[in-house]
Amino acid sequence: MADAEMAPDQVVAGRYRLLRPLATGGTSQVWLAADEVLHRRVAVRRCGLTMPQARALARIGDPHLLGVLDVLPGDGEPWIVMEYVPARSLWQVVRETGPLEPARAATVGVAVLHALTVMGSAGVPHVDVEPATVLIGDAGRIVLSDVGPPLTGDSADADAVRGSARYRAPERAPGDGSTPPADLWSLGATLFHAVEGRPPIAGETPDPPRRAGRLTAVLEGLLRPDPSERPSPSEVEDALRRVVAPPPPAEEHPPAEAVPPASGRYRWAVLAAVTVIAAAAAGAAAAATTGDDHRAVPRPPAPATPSVRPHQALPRGYAWWNDPAGFRVAVPRGWRHRHDPGGVLALTAPAGLPTLRISRPAGRPPDVLTALTTEESRGRLTAYRRVRIEALPGPSAAVWEFTFQNSAGVVMRGQRRLLITDGHAYALEWRAPAAAWPANLPTVTVVLDSFEPVAGA
Known part of the structure; x- marks a missing residue:
């Protein structure tokens, strides 16, 4: 199958109907195609790799690479069928x-x-x-x-x-x-x-x-x-x-003698890629399965007014929220809070989005990755699409990232994180309009990296 033979409406391998060229260079092309078996859009191109390399690429499954869905033998070079990302x-x-x-x-x-x-x-x-x-x-x-x-x-x-x-x-x-x-x-x-x-x-x-x-x-x-x-x-x-996410200026750090040992403290390093990479996990399973857009607008409005513990300084513009449920998290100043039924803490920007929801799920799941996959299988989010589900560095931590459409028809992006530390399970979920996701990444990184249980809670 040579590039010159490819034309709109041609069916490749009995299932991929070519729609239009997506990209071109030299003698090769990438085509947008319709998978007539699974009824989805894909991208088809000659990959310039050997068959063993193409198979190795198909096994990677990384969110920052286009997923390989099929490998088609060709004259000298294989063709690959990839996921289509608008x-x-x-x-x-x-x-x-x-x-x-x-x-x-x-x-x-x-x-x-x-x-x-x-x-x-x-x-x-x-x-x-x-x-x-x-x-x-x-x-x-x-x-x-x-x-x-x-x-x-x-x-x-x-x-x-x-x-x-x-x-x-x-x-x-x-x-x-x-x-x-x-x-x-x-x-x-x-x-x-x-x-x-x-x-x-x-x-x-x-x-x-x-x-x-x-x-x-x-x-x-x-x-x-x-x-x-x-x-x-x-x-x-x-x-x-x-x-x-730059560290705070040196002058804002407390003197070394003021830093007590962080007993039982769990530091969660956030993966960026984008990546990079952001925060998640709903305070209740319903938050990820009903398709509703939970906008945490307090009634009456109340700013986050935390008391800062001396052993960790924050970048300018952030303040600690110390929660009675036994954890603390840094949030931008001016964000509002609300405690929903079931002990879910909802933190929100003044405009209503983004939102962060934190909860302590009942019980302790034996495997956080399996727990998130199970939640996904029960979901009913409108226009849902998985971005990734994967384990995170550190003991018992995993992330589920996805896009969906809220009740107002806005394409949203969420990231749900589940972790177990100090014998307790914690769930965090960050939701924001998908179009604003890249601009939100620095804030997501600061907020999620700051989350920690409070010793003795």
Whole structure:
């Protein structure tokens, strides 16, 4: 099955009816197709990989990579059938709306870095990382696409088609395979474009960024001409996460002698990717299964007025909420609270969204991942779609992320987290309009990373 043979309305492998081209580059194309067996839309393309590599890619199942649904043998190179994610490329986003703020660009960087890491572990190369191959989904999901020869969604724009060379590490010649340090350089060039609105200028002297703010040091490290001088992937991830959610200024930290031991304290490191990556878990199973949009507007309004414990400082603009149920969490100042029946704490922004709901479910599930999967199977959310269900680092913690449509017809995104610590189960759920999800990620990170049981409660 050659590209030249592909045409609208053609049926591939007896089930995938081609609808229209999604992207093109060189001699290859990606097509939007209708799966006539499962009645869903998919993307079909020649992947430029060997069959073993294509099978390895299909086994990855990472939220920052397009899911592989089928592999079709071809002449020399297999074809892959992938999930279809309505999205714009990072290149299109910058062209249409302007450069990204450093924190948002860093969120994109965490997601792409995660995708590159899992691909490397599976032995699958990504030939070119560039703004045209990073997708920003309509629901906020960040995906690294185009495994194999690079494509672009705008074939009429010559700069987009020829862009790959401008994001290729200086040590890589055309046609060379990639290496982890070369991928990091390409990531740096991609993030440079995200904040500057253009790729870095080629040359022996790195092109200094001008709009990168807190991201400047990360870009300078990634774009070092000598591969041996570039930071490691783990160092890059740590630095990007500090840009997404910077620590409080040094002067706001209490003196060392004022920091008591945190007995029984559970620190929950939040995965970003986007990623990156946000918070969840409803206070009651009904919150995730009825399809209602729970807007936590207090009656009467009451601001969160916590008492700050001295052993953890917060970024400016946040305050502690100490709950009688035996936990505390940092929330933006001005957020309101309400205790619903059943002991569910609802915290909400003044505008009504986003919302955070926290509860202590009855009992202690033996496996948090299974518990979330069971909740999903019982759900009745309108236009529900799973983004991911996966375990989180640390003992007994898992996340379920999803999109749905609320009663007003707004596409929402939620993230439900379930964790067990100090012998108690806790459920947290963050809900926000899907269109605002990327902008909410810095707040989500601060809030969820701050959650902890209160010793002795």
